[in-house]
Amino acid sequence: MKAAAVTPAIAGSLPVPAGYTWQQAAVAVAIAAFLLVFLIVPVVTVVYVAFADGAGGLTLSHFATFFHISLMHESFWNSLYVGVWSVAIATLIAVPLAYFTVRFEFRGSAIIQTLGVLPLIMPPFVGAVAMQLIFGRSGAVNLLLNDWFGFTIPFMDGLNGVIFVEALHYFPFILMNLVVALNNIDSSMEESAQNLGSNGFRLFRRIVFPLAMPGYVAGAALVFIKVFDDLGTPLVLNVTNMLAPQAYLRITSIGIEDPIGYVASVIMVIASLGALWISTWVMRGKDYATMQRGYAGLAKRKLTTRQTILAYGWIGLVLAIVLAPHLAILLLSFAKVWSFSVLPDAYTLAHYASVFQDSPRAIWNTVLFCGIAATLDVVIATAIAYLMLRTRVPGRNALDFTVTIALAIPGVVLGIGYLRTFKGIEIPFTGELLTSSWILIALAYTVRRLPYALRSCVAALQQMHVSLEEAAENLGASKRRTIWRIVVPLMAGGMLAGFITSFMTAAVELSTTIMLVSSQDDAPMSYGIYLYMQSAAGRGPGAALGVLAVLIVAVGTYLSYRALGQRAQDARDVQRLA
Amino acid sequence: MEPLRKVKVEFENVSLAYGRTRVLTDVSIAIKPGEFFALLGPSGSGKSTLLRLLAGFLHPLSGSIRVAGEDVTRVPPWERDIGMVFQNYALWPHMTVRRNVAFGLEERRLPRTVIDRRVAAALELVGLSEYGERRPGQLSGGQQQRVALARTIAIEPKVLLLDEPLSNLDAKLREHMRVELLSLQRKLGITTIFVTHDQEEALSIADRVAVLDQGVIQQVGTPVELYDTPANRFIATFVGTINLLRGALVESGGRAVFHSETIGDIPLNLGTTAPGPMAIAIRPHALQLADRGGTADAGRTWLDGTVLAREFLGEFVRYNVRTGPAELTVDQPHYMGEAGFAPGAEVRVGINPAQVKLLAD
Numbered sequence: 016m017k018a019a020a021v022t023p024a025i026a027g028s029l030p031v032p033a034g035y036t037w038q039q040a041a042v043a044v045a046i047a048a049f050l051l052v053f054l055i056v057p058v059v060t061v062v063y064v065a066f067a068d069g070a071g072g073l074t075l076s077h078f079a080t081f082f083h084i085s086l087m088h089e090s091f092w093n094s095l096y097v098g099v100w101s102v103a104i105a106t107l108i109a110v111p112l113a114y115f116t117v118r119f120e121f122r123g124s125a126i127i128q129t130l131g132v133l134p135l136i137m138p139p140f141v142g143a144v145a146m147q148l149i150f151g152r153s154g155a156v157n158l159l160l161n162d163w164f165g166f167t168i169p170f171m172d173g174l175n176g177v178i179f180v181e182a183l184h185y186f187p188f189i190l191m192n193l194v195v196a197l198n199n200i201d202s203s204m205e206e207s208a209q210n211l212g213s214n215g216f217r218l219f220r221r222i223v224f225p226l227a228m229p230g231y232v233a234g235a236a237l238v239f240i241k242v243f244d245d246l247g248t249p250l251v252l253n254v255t256n257m258l259a260p261q262a263y264l265r266i267t268s269i270g271i272e273d274p275i276g277y278v279a280s281v282i283m284v285i286a287s288l289g290a291l292w293i294s295t296w297v298m299r300g301k302d303y304a305t306m307q308r309g310y311a312g313l314a315k316r317k318l319t320t321r322q323t324i325l326a327y328g329w330i331g332l333v334l335a336i337v338l339a340p341h342l343a344i345l346l347l348s349f350a351k352v353w354s355f356s357v358l359p360d361a362y363t364l365a366h367y368a369s370v371f372q373d374s375p376r377a378i379w380n381t382v383l384f385c386g387i388a389a390t391l392d393v394v395i396a397t398a399i400a401y402l403m404l405r406t407r408v409p410g411r412n413a414l415d416f417t418v419t420i421a422l423a424i425p426g427v428v429l430g431i432g433y434l435r436t437f438k439g440i441e442i443p444f445t446g447e448l449l450t451s452s453w454i455l456i457a458l459a460y461t462v463r464r465l466p467y468a469l470r471s472c473v474a475a476l477q478q479m480h481v482s483l484e485e486a487a488e489n490l491g492a493s494k495r496r497t498i499w500r501i502v503v504p505l506m507a508g509g510m511l512a513g514f515i516t517s518f519m520t521a522a523v524e525l526s527t528t529i530m531l532v533s534s535q536d537d538a539p540m541s542y543g544i545y546l547y548m549q550s551a552a553g554r555g556p557g558a559a560l561g562v563l564a565v566l567i568v569a570v571g572t573y574l575s576y577r578a579l580g581q582r583a584q585d586a587r588d589v590q591r592l593a
Numbered sequence: 594m595e596p597l598r599k600v601k602v603e604f605e606n607v608s609l610a611y612g613r614t615r616v617l618t619d620v621s622i623a624i625k626p627g628e629f630f631a632l633l634g635p636s637g638s639g640k641s642t643l644l645r646l647l648a649g650f651l652h653p654l655s656g657s658i659r660v661a662g663e664d665v666t667r668v669p670p671w672e673r674d675i676g677m678v679f680q681n682y683a684l685w686p687h688m689t690v691r692r693n694v695a696f697g698l699e700e701r702r703l704p705r706t707v708i709d710r711r712v713a714a715a716l717e718l719v720g721l722s723e724y725g726e727r728r729p730g731q732l733s734g735g736q737q738q739r740v741a742l743a744r745t746i747a748i749e750p751k752v753l754l755l756d757e758p759l760s761n762l763d764a765k766l767r768e769h770m771r772v773e774l775l776s777l778q779r780k781l782g783i784t785t786i787f788v789t790h791d792q793e794e795a796l797s798i799a800d801r802v803a804v805l806d807q808g809v810i811q812q813v814g815t816p817v818e819l820y821d822t823p824a825n826r827f828i829a830t831f832v833g834t835i836n837l838l839r840g841a842l843v844e845s846g847g848r849a850v851f852h853s854e855t856i857g858d859i860p861l862n863l864g865t866t867a868p869g870p871m872a873i874a875i876r877p878h879a880l881q882l883a884d885r886g887g888t889a890d891a892g893r894t895w896l897d898g899t900v901l902a903r904e905f906l907g908e909f910v911r912y913n914v915r916t917g918p919a920e921l922t923v924d925q926p927h928y929m930g931e932a933g934f935a936p937g938a939e940v941r942v943g944i945n946p947a948q949v950k951l952l953a954d
Contacts, residue, residue: 480681480683482680482681483683483685485648485650485670485677485679485683486679486683486685486741486744487685487696488650488669488670488671489649489676490671490696490697490700490744490745490748491671491672491674491701491748492696492700493669493671496671500696504687505686
């Protein structure tokens with residue numbers, strides 16, 4: 016790329032070159048156009064319809080109507096209730112685990128690491144079915160409780176079920192965030208406080224807790240958003256008096272013109288944006304990680320016998336509850352008959368047979384849609400990361416901002432937005448409607464997963480000192496050659512991580528899929544499972560498909576850790592040598 | 594490896610600013626072919642900025658940069674053929690040492706045989722021939738620096754730039770590498786510019802030095818010139834240690850005499866110098882300490898004083914001596930068996946007028 020650099024009057028020796036090239040600007044414009052068409056316009060459309068009075072003006076009447084319908088009113092408060100309680104329970108599970116890992120010399124740390132990943136590999140709506148089997152009113156646990164003690168616990172009744180499933184699925188977000196936050200506390204923070212006379216709970220309250228708070232709040236806000244926006248889990252549990260299911264039901268049963276569905280969507284977007292804003296605001300300027308002078312992390316202590324028993328007890332309990340749905344789904348996939356009994360009465364392989372017979376298309380669809388989405392995500396994310404950190408193209412930070420907003424857009428809302436915006440548009444050369452094509456599904460996955468890929472890529476590029484690229488330019492490589500020979504290989508770890516995260520989270524998502532799937536042929540695995548689970552006879556094959564989905568995700572996670580091996584070493588060297 | 598071509602480098606009226614902050618103001622330097630040239634100055638003086646301008650990572654607001662007579666001000670870095678060794682070495686961790694060194698040659702699309710030969714020659718020149726297959730993460734700091742050097746030399750650039758080459762090394766290694774760098778440069782003959790904030794480093798190996806402060810050239814000269822005839826107060830205090838006294842030059846009995854409130858009168862051996870406000874500077878080792886009694890060397894002016902503190906520095910002892918309201922730093926060579934003076938001792942300080950530098954106030 017021997018283009019002449021556009022040089023503004025003020026040059027500088029910040030880690031960006033003087034100005035930018037037109038190629039870089041073109042890339043920025045292309046990305047902006049993509050985001051505009053497939054993220055901004057659909058969302059703005061939804062917001063507009065919620066406020067449109069049908070005659071070209073704006074009105075709040077739809078909102079007034081919304082809050083007068085008792086079902087809607089109830090749904091709103093239910094969603095808030097579920098969101099807050101899910102965060103609370105997830106915190107309850109995560110905080111002791113985080114504390115054990117960080118504070119004590121503890122051989123169970125490996126187990127805690129596993130606990131941090133295990134819940135995430137099972138799609139929450141699959142887990143919901145499994146939890147019904149175990150903790151439902153006629154599930155294994157309650158059957159035993161009734162037989163032995165004569166009472167049952169309504170674990171899975173109504174909203175409780177949703178809270179239980181969500182908390183159990185999402186607590187790793189809080190756990191991991193908390194562990195990282197605690198580990199980032201420089202030991203000198205604690206030591207200087209001890210040196211000045213502070214210890215025990217006072218030390219925890221005044222030093223450790225405040226320093227870890229931002230990390231916790233960021234994780235908690237993320238959990239709240241995901242729970243608030245989740246469509247699949249409530250639907251599978253037959254809980255419809257929440258915002259996401261209501262939005263879905265209104266649009267699909269009453270019609271794409273019904274404004275109430277849009278009002279529900281706007282409320283969800285506002286709540287999610289609020290949580291996202293809190294999360295970003297809290298993390299701003301809290302760059303504790305950079306003040307590393309002493310060792311990172313708090314001093315580790317030895318456990319007393321009593322503490323050891325308590326710790327392992329708690330971990331054991333959580334592990335049992337986390338593993339339960341995995342086990343249940345496995346059993347269900349092999350069970351001939353399983354109802355009103357603690358364990359299945361008879362076993363069979365028939366479900367797997369029917370899955371391989373009827374659903375190979377669904378498996379292929381998942382691989383196709385998610386593969387395309389993940390690839391697009393990595394390419395776009397790398398481009399944005401490079402624009403942000405290595406150029407001065409105007410508007411590059413707006414790109415980052417826009418992509419991050421996608422985190423707060425519920426899958427339901429994006430689906431509704433696509434249906435509305437692209438209504439009647441045909442794909443060129445085929446005469447097929449865009450809204451009935453699987454392309455929209457893949458694009459929706461791309462847009463919704465982009466924030467994660469972007470974070471991975473930005474982190475990878477941030478760790479790379481710009482002198483590594485300058486040295487290449489100095490030795491004769493143009494910017495394009497430098498990107499190819501130096502930047503991309505050194506970013507490969509982050510790019511791979513971004514690809515795998517995108518792929519895996521897209522493979523298990525249901526909210527957008529439900530809205531956009533128009534034919535059986537175009538259904539990915541997640542939708543296939545959902546359909547199966549709607550009938551008693553389909554639960555077996557649904558579980559079998561669910562097991563396959565979990566396997567795909569688990570293998571993907573494992574492969575990513577292996578593949579990152581040498582790359583991670585390179586990344587560590589990049590940090591050390593810079 | 595054969596000697597490389599020698600080219601001259603010229604900065605003409607180069608200026609650079611970020612908004613209101615002036616980083617470089619009207620800098621002009623002419624570097625001779627084959628010279629080992631140092632850019633010396635404190636942090637923020639603009640010396641690294643000058644280097645980066647020459648490498649092409651920055652464009653000046655005004656002025657021009659010429660290499661071998663050609664204006665390169667608007668040429669992108671990858672076309673300038675100027676080799677730069679970065680302060681953090683910037684070795685690529687995903688490539689072996691050999692691939693790192695071969696990089697520039699590969700970019701120039703040279704035939705494989707030529708590349709292999711030049712890489713081997715460069716590695717041999719820096720003494721790392723057996724390290725070709727190692728990765729940068731497996732090397733020590735000194736070895737990494739040598740790989741960075743080899744990588745730059747392999748492309749046989751017109752000019753060699755070194756950005757604070759010794760600041761990441763420990764003290765002993767620093768001294769060793771200083772000598773090695775100089776001998777390498779002499780062998781290759783290439784015009785070399787290096788940036789440092791360490792004046793001892795600059796003086797010990799450079800042919801000529803440009804001293805910068807706050808983006809302005811203070812003086813350009815050989816190390817001896819800078820040390821013995823500093824152009825202004827900044828240079829006098831930055832290069833080496835010095836005693837600075839303010840006062841005025843007056844006429845007294847047909848001779849020029851330096852008069853100051855703090856230490857009285859010091860006769861100077863000067864030609865015609867107009868009277869007026871003046872500062873004088875005296876190097877600590879040009880002063881002499883003696884006991885209060887005893888014979889006084891008449892060639893010097895003697896002042897009474899008291900020792901406030903002493904630092905033992907091996908080759909010499911550094912004393913802080915109070916004379917009247919002034920404090921002087923005095924260095925005395927140390928020899929085995931000599932005790933020197935203790936704090937509190939009553940002494941006399943002798944000033945040799947021939948060693949006194951005059952500076953405009």
